[in-house]
Amino acid sequence: EAQVTQNPRYLITVTGKKLTVTCSQNMNHEYMSWYRQDPGLGLRQIYYSMNVEVTDKGDVPEGYKVSRKEKRNFPLILESPSPNQTSLYFCASSLGLAGVRETQYFGPGTRLLVL
């Protein structure tokens, strides 16, 4: 089944404790990205990747890191989480780079609480 998976789905952590949220897609998609969703603010893009070893900042990259060592995986790293990073996170992928014309496939989301 074609899908985007994220782990963990739920995570409670404390300020400053490094964490990684994994994202994997099995559709051989070129493009992957991370979003966070907060009440009243919609989805905001954190980072994106157009291919292996090619990543770039989105709208809200501060406090986050990503890597794209393999085509299928795009982990999101929080080196020193803070409470303002408490949010619902989504990973997404698409086959190509045609912007809005490209169908985006989203993962199930990871709900993070930073105490």
Next chain:
Amino acid sequence: LAKTTQPISMDSYEGQEVNITCSHNNIATNDYITWYQQFPSQGPRFIIQGYKTKVTNEVASLFIPADRKSSTLSLPRVSLSDTAVYYCLVGDVGNAGNMLTFGGGTRLMVKP
């Protein structure tokens, strides 16, 4: 990406047809119109996309007038399970790879 304006929320009843209109006055010649659906605690899901006139699939219809300054997502005979947030996106190739900008969307509540 062209700026879009949608109603914040809408209510409907089961079995009714629901029409959600999106305004995009600054749409460019190459821009496409795409709608996504998001259920609580799930990622958005592609519903339908169009460029002009009418597009229909198994889920919805998309009506686009000749001037393309607005579009209407039509959901026939909604059920309780259609309660979700619906996002209208307009654009073509994103700038600097920032491909999708989701606004606030329209929160549809379907009542029994």
